[in-house]
Amino acid sequence: MSNAINWFELPAVNFKRAVKFYGDILGQELQLMDNEQMQMAFFPTSDKGVGGCLTYGNGNKPNSEGALVYLNGGDNLEQYLSKVETAGGKIIMEKTSIGENGYMGLFLDSEGNRVALHSMN
Numbered sequence: 001m002s003n004a005i006n007w008f009e010l011p012a013v014n015f016k017r018a019v020k021f022y023g024d025i026l027g028q029e030l031q032l033m034d035n036e037q038m039q040m041a042f043f044p045t046s047d048k049g050v051g052g053c054l055t056y057g058n059g060n061k062p063n064s065e066g067a068l069v070y071l072n073g074g075d076n077l078e079q080y081l082s083k084v085e086t087a088g089g090k091i092i093m094e095k096t097s098i099g100e101n102g103y104m105g106l107f108l109d110s111e112g113n114r115v116a117l118h119s120m121n
Contacts, residue, residue: 008052008069012111015039015056017088021110022054024087025080030054043071062112070104073119080117081105 012018019030019041030041030053038057045051052069073080078095084107085091092114093106102120109115 003050005050007050009055009058009060010052010069010109010111010113010115011058011060011062012054012056013062014111015041015054017110018054018056021087021089025083025089062109064108064112064114068106068114068116070116070118073103073105073117075119076121077103077105077117077119081107084109 010018019032022041022043023029026044028044030043033040033042038055040056041054043052043054049072071080081091081095088110090108091105092108093104095103095105098104102118105117107115107117
C-alpha cells in the first residue's frame with residue numbers, strides 16, 4: 001500500500017455553488033459527472049495522486065467536525081487560502097507553521113465542510 005488514502009468525497013448542499021467555490025480558490029475547473037444517484041465534480045489530480053470529488057445527492061451532509069481532508073497547497077498554500085472568503089467560505093486558521101512538516105491552514109467551504117490546506121512553504 002503506497003498511500004493510506006486513495007479517495008475522498010466532500011458533500012455539498014448546493015452543488016453548483018460548491019463547484020464554483022472550489023473552481024475559484026483552486027483556479028481550475030472541476031470535471032463534472034452526473035448519474036442517476038448523484039452529481040460529482042472531480043478535483044484535479046495526476047495519475048499517481050490521491051483523487052477526490054464533490055458530491056450531491058448521495059445522502060452525505062457537510063460537516064465542520066470529524067474527519068479532516070487536507071488539500072495540496074502547492075508551493076505556498078496562501079495562494080489558495082487567500083481566495084477562500086471572496087469565494088464564499090470562511091478562514092478558521094490562517095497559514096500556520098507545523099515545524100518541519102511545513103504549513104497548514106483551515107477553512108469552512110461554501111457548504112460548511114471543514115477543510116485544510118497543506119504546503120511545505
